[in-house]
Amino acid sequence: MKKFIQLVVREIRLAWIGGGIWLPVIFYLAVATLFPFVTGPDKALLARTGGGILWIAALLSTLLPVERLILPDRQSGVLDQLNIRGWSDELIAVVKIVGQLFAFAIPLLLATIIASALIGLPESKLQTLLIGLAFALPALSGLAVTISALTAGLNGASALGGLLLIPLAIPILIFGAGTLSDDPGNAMQLLAATAVAIAALSPFAAGAALRAGRN
Amino acid sequence: MTARQAHRSSLHLKNVAIFRGNRFVLNAINLAATQGDTVWIRGANGSGKSTLLRAIAGLLDIHSGTVDIIGTVALSDENLALESNLPLSKALQFWAFLDNATPQDSVVSMTAMDIMSLSEVPVRYLSTGQRKRAGLARILASKASIWLLDEPYNGLDSASTAHLDAAIVAHSNAGGITLLAAHQSPSINVSQSVVLDRLEHAA
Numbered sequence: 186m187k188k189f190i191q192l193v194v195r196e197i198r199l200a201w202i203g204g205g206i207w208l209p210v211i212f213y214l215a216v217a218t219l220f221p222f223v224t225g226p227d228k229a230l231l232a233r234t235g236g237g238i239l240w241i242a243a244l245l246s247t248l249l250p251v252e253r254l255i256l257p258d259r260q261s262g263v264l265d266q267l268n269i270r271g272w273s274d275e276l277i278a279v280v281k282i283v284g285q286l287f288a289f290a291i292p293l294l295l296a297t298i299i300a301s302a303l304i305g306l307p308e309s310k311l312q313t314l315l316i317g318l319a320f321a322l323p324a325l326s327g328l329a330v331t332i333s334a335l336t337a338g339l340n341g342a343s344a345l346g347g348l349l350l351i352p353l354a355i356p357i358l359i360f361g362a363g364t365l366s367d368d369p370g371n372a373m374q375l376l377a378a379t380a381v382a383i384a385a386l387s388p389f390a391a392g393a394a395l396r397a398g399r400n
Numbered sequence: 401m402t403a404r405q406a407h408r409s410s411l412h413l414k415n416v417a418i419f420r421g422n423r424f425v426l427n428a429i430n431l432a433a434t435q436g437d438t439v440w441i442r443g444a445n446g447s448g449k450s451t452l453l454r455a456i457a458g459l460l461d462i463h464s465g466t467v468d469i470i471g472t473v474a475l476s477d478e479n480l481a482l483e484s485n486l487p488l489s490k491a492l493q494f495w496a497f498l499d500n501a502t503p504q505d506s507v508v509s510m511t512a513m514d515i516m517s518l519s520e521v522p523v524r525y526l527s528t529g530q531r532k533r534a535g536l537a538r539i540l541a542s543k544a545s546i547w548l549l550d551e552p553y554n555g556l557d558s559a560s561t562a563h564l565d566a567a568i569v570a571h572s573n574a575g576g577i578t579l580l581a582a583h584q585s586p587s588i589n590v591s592q593s594v595v596l597d598r599l600e601h602a603a
Binding site for chain 2: 192262
């Protein structure tokens with residue numbers, strides 16, 4: 186367990202050095218800042234559409250760290266050395282996903298508070314948005330690691346990553362945006378169920394991708 | 401020399417074949433190494449030396465045959481696996497921690513490879529030979545009983561070569577097995593050698 190923590194700490198440190206923490210946050214806040222410029226100072230419109238825009242921004246900012254999650258470790262031989270020491274590919278994927286929770290999900294949740302103030306979301310919407318994102322971000326972290334493992338070493342990995350993420354993340358986006366509507370219905374339950382399923386499956390998908398990439 | 405407990409180790413390959421990219425890279429490889437053996441894996445460029453070491457380390461699937469290993473394995477190849485921004489001693493201690501070794505072990509191994517004076521230098525500033533020695537120091541600190549060294553002499557000057565030879569002899573005396581993949585004859589006495597031929601015409 187101590188070794189697991191050591192590896193997660195390494196992930197966070199690498200994200201800190203490589204801009205993996207700040208880049209998504211800055212992108213996310215930039216969207217929140219720019220959106221009112223295009224819609225004009227219509228408070229009612231911003232309150233109605235702002236939450237959806239933040240969902241899209243969160244989804245797209247998932248892609249920003251994708252290129253540096255797996256590829257540097259594969260090239261430098263870190264993945265090989267962990268495999269030799271008996272770390273399975275699935276466990277390595279879990280390390281990477283937990284690292285993303287700290288380096289990506291939590292900073293983005295904190296940034297959401299600032300972003301919603303910039304857009305002028307009502308308090309109740311902000312609460313729903315935070316709960317929804319708290320469910321969705323582990324799943325998005327899992328998808329980021331999976332896509333990173335799938336595309337590591339390919340030409341145009343980041344463009345391909347975008348193409349892969351969008352269809353996989355559509356259920357999260359639909360249910361997530363659904364929680365913000367005036368009649369949310371079961372959107373939050375569906376969002377939670379989808380997100381848990383994706384988050385639980387992603388270590389296996391990412392592990393399989395890591396294994397395939399090694400041979 | 402490091403005081404290490406005796407290793408119980410053996411390595412047996414029986415009729416190992418490795419199939420990659422639609423052809424056999426290696427075929428009918430046999431090897432029986434027991435405690436204290438130093439094995440020279442010899443062969444021309446592209447004959448599959450690195451592939452064989454990676455297969456023994458469990459990183460590649462074996463098409464047929466069996467690999468029986470008693471003991472723990474450590475691999476040193478062209479990939480350093482040390483974080484380039486960290487000072488050398490910190491980067492080595494990261495792996496020492498994962499190998500259940502103490503910081504003292506990594507200091508001893510750095511001294512054995514004569515890189516103690518570089519301990520505060522970030523890994524990305526190291527020269528080719530210094531990087532190679534850093535990778536070997538990681539192996540020394542790992543306490544693994546089977547060392548897989550891929551072209552360990554490349555880029556080493558004569559003083560560093562002597563350090564490496566001394567480390568291999570000490571490992572062998574402690575009962576460890578060393579596999580040296582090298583295209584040139586190593587400067588120490590080897591107990592056996594495995595010759596790899598190119599399989600140009602194999603399907």
